[in-house]
Amino acid sequence: MVTRAESAAATRRALLDAAAELLDLGGPDAVTLREVGAKAGVTRGAPYRHFADKDSLLTAVASEGWERLADRVHALRTDPSRPASEKLRDAVRALVDLGRAQPHLHRMLFRWNDKRLGTLERLHRQVCGPAGDPDAADRAAGRFQEEFLAVVTAVAGERGAGHHGALLLAGAHGIVDMEHGGHLGADRWRTTADELVGTLVRVVVEAGER
Amino acid sequence: MVTRAESAAATRRALLDAAAELLDLGGPDAVTLREVGAKAGVTRGAPYRHFADKDSLLTAVASEGWERLADRVHALRTDPSRPASEKLRDAVRALVDLGRAQPHLHRMLFRWNDKRLGTLERLHRQVCGPAGDPDAADRAAGRFQEEFLAVVTAVAGERGAGHHGALLLAGAHGIVDMEHGGHLGADRWRTTADELVGTLVRVVVEAGER
């Protein structure tokens, strides 16, 4: 026998999986609540028992993406059998790999607060208080950032670690994003995304050591 | 008296302006063909006389964004009154400024081939031949890249200019994109987007000189 809580949890999981799969295949617009429901074996209205709206569902998917990334970097960081510099390279590569394997999810990770127009967002938060769901994604992304920052610190020391960590993250994200857009494909640059990531890490680490 | 061609050209312009304005205000989803038409003084069906579909309209807007950027960098590059290193800094800053002023347009610039799933896209192009509209955006983006590359070459020389140019572009794009997403706002990094751009340019130029 299945308790109600179990059944609900299973449905929620199925909804998240279905949404993630549709996201990978066709991007956010391809994630229709009707099809998500169908894939999860429920009807179009069911998702509203688990998520406030479509955006919340996608935010939850992004949230799990950050979690996975954070776990991976954490495992990497706490592995004593490898030198710190290798760890940093692999931490960056973890982000790049996820971006390569799941381009649309990558886009989602760096877009969960897309709707806010900057200023409007802060006003909204001041008035309504922090919303429940976005904060989950916020926290998950924060966990990844903490882990990543720790890896950077292990290599470059406390001094300017945040600055260089942010530069690494932004650089890696930019490279992956431009690769998706086809902006690195032109043979104008005479390079590849992999070479760029390599140079990025080397150059930033050297700057950090100085 | 207005000729038909003039009237049509004016409508097309009005449609592009309206779409660009709506894009700036609320992102791609806020660009409704109905509202675009209304702003341009026509009805919802009229845009289809000028653009194949909504995506083509947005692609055309992105195309003009690239054009503007290319023009700006070109003017900068051919100004003899300033040192090459300053020009490079300002070329990067041109991209950053546009990203700051028009976040949604920035997103659009790096996303005009979002729908393609990489492999699928190439198959489609092989079968159907190059589509008319995406190639326009492609060319406009290419013009910007050429101009930017020329600026980089003037500073760092031919050797590895493409590599370092691509790294600069990807880095700048990544920084702006992360800023939009709020991922630089956390005081975890103890830095700002401006500082990051500064470090990026300095570090890459140093690497290029070596």
Place this chain on the structure above:
DNA sequence: AATTTTCAGATGACGTTGTCACCTCAACCA
């Protein structure tokens, strides 16, 4: 054990959207 409450899920409905087929009519060309 019987009854009430709760809540996941189903269903019908509504407004909005992109898109198309069809219509109109003024500018254009022969």
Place this chain on the structure above:
DNA sequence: TGGTTGAGGTGACAACGTCATCTGAAAATT
């Protein structure tokens, strides 16, 4: 001048997000 063209208007359609309402079974209460 009469036919052609093509920009724009209009009605219609399917798909979508979302909500109000209903249902039935699990859970809580008595």
